[in-house]
Amino acid sequence: MVKEYSDKQGKKSVMRRYPLVWRLWISRFCTANAQGIGKFAIQWLATTFPNPAFALGCANTFGSLGTILSGYIFGWLSDNFSPVVLMVSGNLVGAIFTVFIGFMLQSHPSIASLISLVFLWNVFTAITTAASRTLVPQTVDKGDLPKVNGWMGVISPIQQFLSKGFAGVLIATGLFHAFLAAGIVMLLSVLSLFHRRPYPQRPTGVRAHRKKTVFLSGIHIVWSSSPLRRMVIYTSIQNFGFSFFLGEYVLFLKHVRHFSVVDIGVGLSTATIGTVASLVIGPRMLRTRVKPLMLLSPLLISAGIAVISLVASMSGFIGGLTLLELGSGFANQTVALIRQRIAPIESMGATTGALNLLHSVLVPVALGLAALIAIHYGTAVTLTIAWVLVLLSTVFAWRLSASVSDYLKPD
Secondary structure, eight states: OOOOOOGGGHHHHHHHHOHHHHHHHHHHHHHHHHHHHHHHHHHHHHTTSSSHHHHHHHHHHHHHHHHHHHHHHHHHHHHHSOHHHHHHHHHHHHHHHHHHHHHHHHHOOOHHHHHHHHHHHHHHHHHHHHHHHHHHHHHSOGGGHHHHHHHHHTHHHHHIIIIIHHHHHHHHHOHHHHHHHHHHHHHHTTGGGOOSSOOOOOHHHHHHHTSOOOTTHHHHHHHTOHHHHHHHHHHHHHHHHHHHHHHHHHHHHHHTSOOOHHHHHHHHHHTTHHHHHHHHHHHHHHHHOHHHHHHHHHHHHHHHHHHHHHOOSHHHHHHHHHHHHHHHHHHHHHHHHHHHHHSOGGGHHHHHHHHHHHHHTTHHHHHHHHHHHHHHHOHHHHHHHHHHHHHHTHHHHHHHHHHHTTTTSOO
């Protein structure tokens, strides 16, 4: 085991100790940008259909099913096969398929083609996330996980800043241009993964990794752990409410606020200040103020959605998104650290896949309900439902914080 380094040595010492992790960082960064561009293009395309709320609901619902299924299957596979090989294979196929989906949707913009192609696209783009979540805990010393998680979290604000604004401009020049750019960026993501040196693993991971994990082992681990069960309940309720927002916010901004695709892209990019702030504040609060941080997360997300739905201006959109990004950043850091501290290292992929499956199982239901409500009552109603439900998840965040505080204490 590598000896512990003091915080005074800063992030540079961590980068030197895990050089191949930062090759993974580059790959994930490229993949995240490709996903951001492609997802925005798909959502904007759905809003151009004759019945946009229905089309958007179908795209989001079936796309989420692809992500959920892929996350569990490839999470389990990454315990038993090389995560790097899975990422390279998934990104190569995903790059080709991203360009193909853009061509097909431009030539045959039907609901059937939209559903089938978006489902498969989400399957391929979820492989990198599932595999890398297994690789980081296997590679990084336990005491350094918060720092490395923080660096991995930097991907989100940079990706949001670059991909959303860039996607808005590309879509304005032609929808296929956005899919082509996403495919090229995804193809570039595999370059940093090719290296002669293998990814080092923690000693415990090496010994345990020799034993294959069964397909349902992740679900068994989650359900046999009280803290993980409580985390699933909390994240399920929060994700259920948040999905009402994610499913219809593009349509709301386009038809109710009358924002252009460039306006939305610029707003999404500008609001990354919230994610940056969460990366600065979150790791410190995880060490000393776990309960306040976990309670603050759903409160900020709920407040952000409420501001977006109630304030009819670009500043309201950016301000609400900033609050939302801040709360989401806190939530993602907390959930990731809980998973890494509690899940067995030899079954990290299967456990991560099971957690993603269980806390996302209601997401397709929420996206479908959001589409139905938007069709009959308007998109503004879906945003109201979203912030109310997320606010209710605060109760479960409190119970979770009490059961996991010991796991999050520094070693």
